[in-house]
Amino acid sequence: MTRSAISLKPEPTERAKRIFREARSIENIEGKIGKTLSKDENNVRRFILCQTPILGRIPSIGEIKREFDQSQKGKVDAILNKLDQLDAIHLDNDKATILAAYPFSGSETSHQVSLKGKGYKRVYAMCAIDALGIGFMFDCDVTIDSRCYHCEERIEIEVKDNKIVFLDPSSIVVWCDMEYSSCAATSICGNINFFSSEKHFGEWQEGRPRRKGSLLPIQEAFYLGKLFFKNRLEN
Numbered sequence: 001m002t003r004s005a006i007s008l009k010p011e012p013t014e015r016a017k018r019i020f021r022e023a024r025s026i027e028n029i030e031g032k033i034g035k036t037l038s039k040d041e042n043n044v045r046r047f048i049l050c051q052t053p054i055l056g057r058i059p060s061i062g063e064i065k066r067e068f069d070q071s072q073k074g075k076v077d078a079i080l081n082k083l084d085q086l087d088a089i090h091l092d093n094d095k096a097t098i099l100a101a102y103p104f105s106g107s108e109t110s111h112q113v114s115l116k117g118k119g120y121k122r123v124y125a126m127c128a129i130d131a132l133g134i135g136f137m138f139d140c141d142v143t144i145d146s147r148c149y150h151c152e153e154r155i156e157i158e159v160k161d162n163k164i165v166f167l168d169p170s171s172i173v174v175w176c177d178m179e180y181s182s183c184a185a186t187s188i189c190g191n192i193n194f195f196s197s198e199k200h201f202g203e204w205q206e207g208r209p210r211r212k213g214s215l216l217p218i219q220e221a222f223y224l225g226k227l228f229f230k231n232r233l234e235n
């Protein structure tokens, strides 16, 4: 494989800004970034997010309880429920496992993200936009290994200094589904995917019901990932 030198910055288009504004009006982004949470709630939220790339998986509820054993004994369940209601995380029906802590998935997905340096391990992202946002969130270089949602061809993206420096195939686009309904994991995440090209998206879409969303060039999707995740750990 020839590695041609590219350098693609996130592209702040009006469309991406509109998608983000629309998401803000439906989702509780302020809560998800910790702004409207209590200190205790935010500490748990941050712990889950910061531990995931260290462990290479979302921490278990037992591990979270052990971490907060002294400071918040008996409060962790209530805090996890609140984070679940905000859709900052997604618990299973028994409230025994964290299935998602956006941008991370508790189970394998087709979007593998390797964070560079700092001893981080490979993680699974919930969707294509989440995968593109992780580097901004942790301020580190990443490689994304995914699949075309139509033909399953391998998709590889390398991000260095917040720029895409490698893209294979070079025609990658992202379908950004916008039919959000109270929980991203069960409504949109599975529908925000990479496609190897606009043509492959067209072939995939053929004969399927149209959903509300936008087909984004990679730089625009990259910008959207930045908007959603850059400030996730700032509070």
Ligand SMILES: [Zn+2]
Binding pocket: 148, 149, 150, 151, 152, 153, 195, 196, 197, 200
């Ligand atoms: Zn394809």
